[in-house]
Amino acid sequence: ETGVTQTPRHLVMGMTNKKSLKCEQHLGHNAMYWYKQSAKKPLELMFVYNFKEQTENNSVPSRFSPECPNSSHLFLHLHTLQPEDSALYLCASSHDGTRNEQFFGPGTRLTVL
């Protein structure tokens, strides 16, 4: 799990708060992903970045705002979330967008009050 790190591991926030999730990969990969995992639902892809360019936004509400300053770092900025946004947020990376074995971080457990 040390190849992809995520901070914080747990986050509790109110609906009016602004917070950010951070992901860092130490694998020399060029593609990074944000996923949302809710109970009893399949893993939902949120965003894909390939060589720092966003290549996919899977109809994610604007209260989630990704940022990818370089190939090693990925952020997810959170603003005015809803209780139904409570979930495990997973970051992953892969060599690039074509070789798709993905390496996941441990996740951030988010609770929105």
Added chain:
Amino acid sequence: SQQGEEDPQALSIQEGENATMNCSYKTSINNLQWYRQNSGRGLVHLILIRSNEREKHSGRLRVTLDTSKKSSSLLITASRAADTASYFCATDKEGSTLGRLYFGRGTQLTVWP
């Protein structure tokens, strides 16, 4: 939807027994992958099988792929309590170069000592 569907949803066995999980998907693929997730943690890549392969082994894992039936199976032999986890299959789409994976809801495997 392309997403894989695992079957069964839950499987409970004794240590030493074999565990078999199945995955079905809907459209043609380049490859299929299996991942494992311990409770509340990130996913760990286990094995990738390409569409032109029928069987692949890795340690105690055996994966089969039947593209005519659009299905795959994951066999864990001589299971151990430490194998307790959720197991997910993930598929891409044939011809896709974006690295997007489609995950199922997973099989929850419990191995009793």
